[in-house]
Amino acid sequence: MSQNCHPSVLLQAAVLPSELGTGHQSRETGVKVALWSLSSFPSGGCLHLGERGRERSSTYPYVALSISVLVLKAQPQFMAWCPDGWIGYRGKCYYFSEAENNWNNSQRHCFELGASLAVIDSDQDLAFMMRYKGISEHWIGLWKEQARQTWKWVNGSDFNSSFPMGGGGDCAYLNDKGVSSSRCITGRNWVCSKPDAYTSQKNATQCQELKSFTMGY
Secondary structure (H helix, E strand, O other), X not given: OOOOOOHHHHHHHHHHHXXXXXXXXXXXXXXXXXXXXXXXXXXXXXXXXXXXXXXXOOOOHHHHHHHHHHHHHOOOOOOOOOOOOOEEEOOEEEEEOOOOEOHHHHHHHHHHOOOEEOOOOOHHHHHHHHHHOOOOOEEEEEEOOOOOOOOEEOOOOEOOOOOOEOOOOOEEEEOOOOEEEEOOOOOEEEEEEEEOHHHHHHHXXXXXXXXXXXXXX
């Protein structure tokens, strides 16, 4: 077998023994080897590994191959992903617009991107959007269809008053103090949100499993 090895495979082979070792010394050795291979890997050649991170004159191509397969199997089934220009946070992708528009057109722009005006599910979501929106006011996906009706999110869920909201309008937006409301025809920036690729694929898989279970039952 050829003595040439791919650097990425060798790095995986160097790291994995620290996970497979049973003693303290083997775990410690794995860390040393990984650091060494990152900083001084010989170009175009194989990394000669021995005990405790020292070089030896022989190589272990069969071991490297089997270990690389184990590493690949350890990769997660789904990978988090957001489109270019979007920011990922806690299972969602967010898009902060540079343009301004009224609430209805802002929602339409989000819909065209496969999203909606942002729904706030937690205090962490709110804090994240407040941090990234900058100084501009941004529409979010909270509104009242008519005056004196209850507030609803664009996904159909009721607003549970988890945060205070000022103003006297029918459409909600973020300002420098938190969440407020105004007339929906005002021009503002907007925030879109949608599940990231990991969450979307995971939800689709769970729905398919539930459907299969229901049909089988």
